[in-house]
Amino acid sequence: MLTIAVDAMGGDNAPECVVEGTIQTLREAENRFEILLIGQEEKVQPLLNRHDTSDLNLRFTHAPEVITMDDVPATAVKTKQNSSLVRGLLLCKENKADGFVSAGNTGAQMAASLFVLGRIPGVHRPAIAAYFPRLAPGLTNVVDVGANVDCKPEHLAQFAEMLTIYQHNAAGMEKPLTGLLNIGEEENKGPDLLKQTHKLLQEADRKNKINFIGNIEGNDILSSRASIIVCDGLVGNTLLKFGESIPHFLSTIFKPSLQKLVAAGELDPKAAELAGNAFRAMFEPFDVEKFGGVPFLGIDGISIVGHGHSSAKAIMNMIFMAEHMIEKQVNLHIAEALAGN
């Protein structure tokens, strides 16, 4: 039976939401795997005591330290060896767990994953591939979204290769299409980095490692033209955070204008409520909770990171993602593909 380690202390809503999500997951999964919850006993145990968990495949392990959102990643990993984050990854390293899930400090989790689990042989740099909204069936993953800056062409090309394997094996996508995010569609466009990367992606396409459709631009991200969008972490991180700020920005305009119409007697309160619901539902494609989190591609182990705001539902989906990646042997496929390079 698989064991998945879960960081009870990770995220803005921890440990409450993590405990909640863990219990929900085991009930929904009907105990088909075991969860090892890691965190500060004095904070987690009282929450666990509120539930009857005697029928669940749930174990708890105390970790006295906590890496917070404000901790500097490299320092925290060294100075807080007894944190739930480092302990959880060590359990994976010691084969006491098959995967690890946290909604905590992303930078610290990447640093600790690299430090404790290392890279899959052949991987230049592990990367983070975030989910972006799309309307058509399938997925859109942008890689990298912040783990790597100052990327070299071979880094970007390898991100595409790893993500192709991930989408193919973990998401069952037959032929995921890769686009290179650039300033124009012509292959001679953009900075030197991307001109060189373009050549490497063409080469990877010829070797059937990826399916490359060429350069794409900012307005193609939401259009579903590509399911894999490759860029440096600076570009991807900026886009991700810009995109995340849009629902709030727009609602601060839309909501008052509906309220104004109601106050003026032009719009029925019930109609305004329906319109407001349609407005909120519009951002459903922006909801990353359905995926829960994102894996660190290239790490020699399963380490899934979630948004700091993760809810119980997001935690559940992250745990299922870990289970799925283990079962589909995504890392083994990556190792085999890179060994063949």
Added chain:
Amino acid sequence: MLTIAVDAMGGDNAPECVVEGTIQTLREAENRFEILLIGQEEKVQPLLNRHDTSDLNLRFTHAPEVITMDDVPATAVKTKQNSSLVRGLLLCKENKADGFVSAGNTGAQMAASLFVLGRIPGVHRPAIAAYFPRLAPGLTNVVDVGANVDCKPEHLAQFAEMLTIYQHNAAGMEKPLTGLLNIGEEENKGPDLLKQTHKLLQEADRKNKINFIGNIEGNDILSSRASIIVCDGLVGNTLLKFGESIPHFLSTIFKPSLQKLVAAGELDPKAAELAGNAFRAMFEPFDVEKFGGVPFLGIDGISIVGHGHSSAKAIMNMIFMAEHMIEKQVNLHIAEALAGN
């Protein structure tokens, strides 16, 4: 009296919208300046003939060639010397016009502006600063949005300096704040380019050339924290195009859901119309037409470029922007500031 040259052939809606916008501008401005319309006589003259322009300060000059949206900038500028674009800029060079306005091929206009008008002494690279939405009073300009890739730290720092002068002089902003778009707020974050740029911006701030607030992230763009947002053209261009694609993306979700509510008899058609209007109005901050276009900062002359989709209203606002930049002597202020460096 000022003379502003206008490219009748630039943009997807040319020459119709350009002729329309030109006539509206002169009526609104009550002939306080002269407009010199440049384009293919056989296409423009019939449009002009539909109006009585005898009372307007309007002249027309024939240019047999047209640079299209698909033309490769560097090539087009060399091979189409008799295009409205190149001719218009030559008129500025020969002091027969005080400024030039086009909604055509941005790359070609930048290349031609550089070739014909050159740079203000001391300018490393001219840049394009696009307007981004904001809710608070003031402006948000992101620089650069596509004229420059592979920027060096001194390029980015100079963009901030030029844009500070532009916002101060052309937009009357007392103390425009500059943010450096990066992957984190700490000054040691991000790629080497931005670490070096951060130092130069701090230095420029100490010399009172700019007002630097430090690094900002993607979620700060719409928050009005900074009015000047500095980044490489690859990042700015990607953000601009991504942002432009959002209204359409969201409306393809929102509109059908309102229609569904109406079809189900849950929402009154009149209420749906009001909600639809509020939805459209929500994107008003995304409407770049109110600015019309953007100037090429650092070009030794006034060259304003508009969106390819520009309407008559956008053309009008571009012409007013040209007039304003000439009157406020923005380029003179830039030249003086750089001479003092």
